[in-house]
Amino acid sequence: MAENRGDQNGEFSFGKSLSIGRRGLAKIQTDKKALSSSSEEVCHDDSGTPVRAQTLDELHSLQRKRSTPSTPIRGVPQAGGVFATISEEDRHKQQLQSISASLASLTRETGPKLVKGDPERKTGSEIKTTHFSAPTIAISDSGLKFTHVLYNLSPAELYEQAIKYEKGSFITSSGALATLSGAKTGRAPRDKRVVKDETTEDDLWWGKGSPNIEMDEHTFLVNRERAVDYLNSLDKVFVNDQFLNWDPENRIKVRIVSARAYHSLFMHNMCIRPTPEELEDFGTPDFTIYNAGQFPCNRYTHYMTSSTSVDLNLARREMVILGTQYAGEMKKGLFGVMHYLMPKRQILSLHSGCNMGKDGDVALFFGLSGTGKTTLSTDHNRYLIGDDEHCWGENGVSNIEGGCYAKCIDLSREKEPDIWNAIKFGAVLENVVFDEHTREVDYSDKSVTENTRAAYPIEYIPNAKIPCYGPHPKNVILLACDAFGVLPPVSKLSLAQTMYHFISGYTALVAGTEEGVKEPRATFSACFGAAFIMMHPTKYATMLAEKMQKHGASGWLVNTGWSGGRYGSGSRIKLAYTRKIIDAIHSGSLLKANCTKTEVFGLEIPTEIEGVPSEILDPINTWSDKNAYKETLLHLSGLFKKNFEVFLNYKVGKDGNLTDEIVAAGPVF
Numbered sequence: 001m002a003e004n005r006g007d008q009n010g011e012f013s014f015g016k017s018l019s020i021g022r023r024g025l026a027k028i029q030t031d032k033k034a035l036s037s038s039s040e041e042v043c044h045d046d047s048g049t050p051v052r053a054q055t056l057d058e059l060h061s062l063q064r065k066r067s068t069p070s071t072p073i074r075g076v077p078q079a080g081g082v083f084a085t086i087s088e089e090d091r092h093k094q095q096l097q098s099i100s101a102s103l104a105s106l107t108r109e110t111g112p113k114l115v116k117g118d119p120e121r122k123t124g125s126e127i128k129t130t131h132f133s134a135p136t137i138a139i140s141d142s143g144l145k146f147t148h149v150l151y152n153l154s155p156a157e158l159y160e161q162a163i164k165y166e167k168g169s170f171i172t173s174s175g176a177l178a179t180l181s182g183a184k185t186g187r188a189p190r191d192k193r194v195v196k197d198e199t200t201e202d203d204l205w206w207g208k209g210s211p212n213i214e215m216d217e218h219t220f221l222v223n224r225e226r227a228v229d230y231l232n233s234l235d236k237v238f239v240n241d242q243f244l245n246w247d248p249e250n251r252i253k254v255r256i257v258s259a260r261a262y263h264s265l266f267m268h269n270m271c272i273r274p275t276p277e278e279l280e281d282f283g284t285p286d287f288t289i290y291n292a293g294q295f296p297c298n299r300y301t302h303y304m305t306s307s308t309s310v311d312l313n314l315a316r317r318e319m320v321i322l323g324t325q326y327a328g329e330m331k332k333g334l335f336g337v338m339h340y341l342m343p344k345r346q347i348l349s350l351h352s353g354c355n356m357g358k359d360g361d362v363a364l365f366f367g368l369s370g371t372g373k374t375t376l377s378t379d380h381n382r383y384l385i386g387d388d389e390h391c392w393g394e395n396g397v398s399n400i401e402g403g404c405y406a407k408c409i410d411l412s413r414e415k416e417p418d419i420w421n422a423i424k425f426g427a428v429l430e431n432v433v434f435d436e437h438t439r440e441v442d443y444s445d446k447s448v449t450e451n452t453r454a455a456y457p458i459e460y461i462p463n464a465k466i467p468c469y470g471p472h473p474k475n476v477i478l479l480a481c482d483a484f485g486v487l488p489p490v491s492k493l494s495l496a497q498t499m500y501h502f503i504s505g506y507t508a509l510v511a512g513t514e515e516g517v518k519e520p521r522a523t524f525s526a527c528f529g530a531a532f533i534m535m536h537p538t539k540y541a542t543m544l545a546e547k548m549q550k551h552g553a554s555g556w557l558v559n560t561g562w563s564g565g566r567y568g569s570g571s572r573i574k575l576a577y578t579r580k581i582i583d584a585i586h587s588g589s590l591l592k593a594n595c596t597k598t599e600v601f602g603l604e605i606p607t608e609i610e611g612v613p614s615e616i617l618d619p620i621n622t623w624s625d626k627n628a629y630k631e632t633l634l635h636l637s638g639l640f641k642k643n644f645e646v647f648l649n650y651k652v653g654k655d656g657n658l659t660d661e662i663v664a665a666g667p668v669f
């Protein structure tokens with residue numbers, strides 16, 4: 001505007017009487033007469049058109065303009081719109097009605113009245129109050145109060161909510177929103193409960209080794225009531241209506257009701273974001289999460305062993321979260337749901353990253369947490385389909401999610417530029433430490449937790465493949481971070497070996513931040529995701545074997561962990577080398593490479609890979625103490641063998657024809 005424009009020297013001037021520049025500060029006139037006479041006679045520098053507003057409120061309301069949808073929304077009467085069926089107001093009503101039904105108590109029918117919009121902004125149309133729950137006698141005060149629904153807010157709006165109302169929310173120097181997830185900085189698998197009823201009793205995997213700890217329907221409803229009451233007691237709740245799965249035929253509609261802008265923005269990033277038109281047609285969700293994470297469960301409730309409870313009810317299509325604010329519970333909770341729904345449709349759900357080369361060659365990256373799914377699927381030379389959760393069906397692979405969830409500990413711009421650059425406005429940064437003044441994040445700081453994370457929409461990665469699906473995979477890469485340092489950096493697997501390692505689901509990390517812990521801890525997690533699978537591992541393994549066979553996919557085992565000795569004496573294999581190995585898998589050159597076979601595990605290891613020192617390819621070369629190597633190798637293979645015992649009696653493959661081969665593909669010693 002006129003008062004503020006730069007002058008020819010690139011300096012700013014504040015009107016004629018107050019200009020700063022080489023002329024120096026002008027005197028401020030206080031003489032009333034002089035002022036009044038000048039206002040009559042002198043033409044001030046106000047050549048710009050005056051502000052249209054009459055009041056400050058009006059001025060502020062001008063600042064925010066209503067965005068128009070990219071295509072006309074059906075139902076909004078257009079000029080001559082024959083298709084206009086319902087008014088916008090009716091549409092809002094229907095939406096509120098649906099959310100009101102979600103938040104209804106199942107035992108009494110007096111919930112709070114639901115209103116749309118921020119309680120702080122009680123202006124104009126937002127005052128409209130419509131109460132939709134069934135008309136019964138109000139028996140509690142909650143029936144007299146209003147709860148505002150903040151429905152599918154944009155990242156900018158969610159930033160404002162977070163910064164205004166949530167302690168520990170800050171904008172970092174790159175524009176990402178830093179948040180704290182509270183006392184829990186990781187998932188709590190021991191607090192997961194699944195309702196056992198007639199259907200799930202037979203369908204799901206129960207008992208030893210299973211992640212599904214049972215609860216009954218009644219206890220679920222007790223926890224549901226607790227969560228819903230908590231949410232209804234608040235002034236406002238966030239509601240996200242979004243999708244899972246980029247395969248249009250198998251898309252699932254999810255609703256997330258939560259109390260924190262952090263949770264809403266996290267899910268905005270992680271689930272698939274509907275267009276305004278899709279949102280208009282959203283209707284009833286297929287699955288609903290009630291996230292009352294700030295509020296604990298009642299430990300005297302049956303089945304509860306702590307004040308945290310994450311409860312899944314497949315029949316009701318609902319999940320309740322109490323006593324943990326870690327947002328990953330929502331992400332992985334929905335993944336569990338997909339692990340139930342998709343195999344029922346003959347679609348395999350996978351805890352894997354996925355990318356595609358320029359020629360359409362697709363690779364899957366399986367692995368437990370922290371083994372490199374996100375890091376290695378985010379590859380500047382390939383299209384990213386997704387970093388963590390996929391479906392493999394009749395037509396190929398599809399990403400379940402709309403965003404990525406990267407580990408940030410020791411993140412560097414040089415080694416992981418695409419992830420680094422994705423941590424910008426809109427991204428959620430969990431539990432990181434930053435400079436109080438500059439707001440630069442220190443990614444090496446583990447003060448809050450070792451599990452620092454960034455959640456960002458997939459389109460923040462420049463070469464994301466959108467829509468996120470692709471053809472059948474050519475390579476299936478199993479990642480293990482072997483802190484024992486005895487698995488080769490890469491080995492080519494037979495189908496039986498692929499199945500053996502897939503069912504085993506091995507990794508060994510070093511216990512995080514505890515001081516003095518030098519011993520790698522082996523983890524076996526069936527299908528590289530035992531915490532999320534709902535049915536017996538052999539169900540998923542059989543499907544994987546069939547699909548790999550049918551589409552001629554090759555299996556690989558890649559150790560992204562230690563080399564040159566176990567944790568303490570060796571070091572983690574350089575990411576640059578792992579990337580070269582992965583390049584050679586993608587290009588097909590590794591398939592043709594000369595190989596030797598290792599002792600005990602019987603793994604085929606290449607003798608040469610471009611860009612990787614040959615001596616590291618066989619781990620025995622990198623250990624100075626060969627006896628220690630053999631000892632460690634035998635120790636690890638013993639752990640594999642022991643872990644596999646529980647699977648010996650299960651049948652894998654058509655008529656169980658693969659079982660013997662798979663068992664034989666394990667370590668021999």
Ligand SMILES: Nc1ncnc2c1ncn2[C@@H]1O[C@H](COP(=O)(O)OP(=O)(O)OP(=O)(O)O)[C@@H](O)[C@H]1O
Pocket residue numbers: 367368369370371372373374375376387388405406407408409410411416560561572573574575576578
């Ligand atoms: N050689 C290597 N290969 C892969 N990752 C490595 C390597 N060396 C170090 N890393 C680090 O290991 C971490 C791998 O984490 P990543 O986010 O990829 O895990 P993830 O498999 O996606 O796990 P989650 O399922 O928990 O998201 C990153 O922090 C990465 O920088």
Ligand SMILES: O=C([O-])CC(=O)C(=O)O
Pocket residue numbers: 186187328329331332368369388405
């Ligand atoms: O779920 C989480 O918290 C992180 C993750 O991706 C995993 O553990 O596989």
Ligand SMILES: [Ca+2]
Pocket residue numbers: 373374387388405406407
């Ligand atoms: Ca990840």
Ligand SMILES: [Mn+2]
Pocket residue numbers: 351369388
């Ligand atoms: Mn994961």
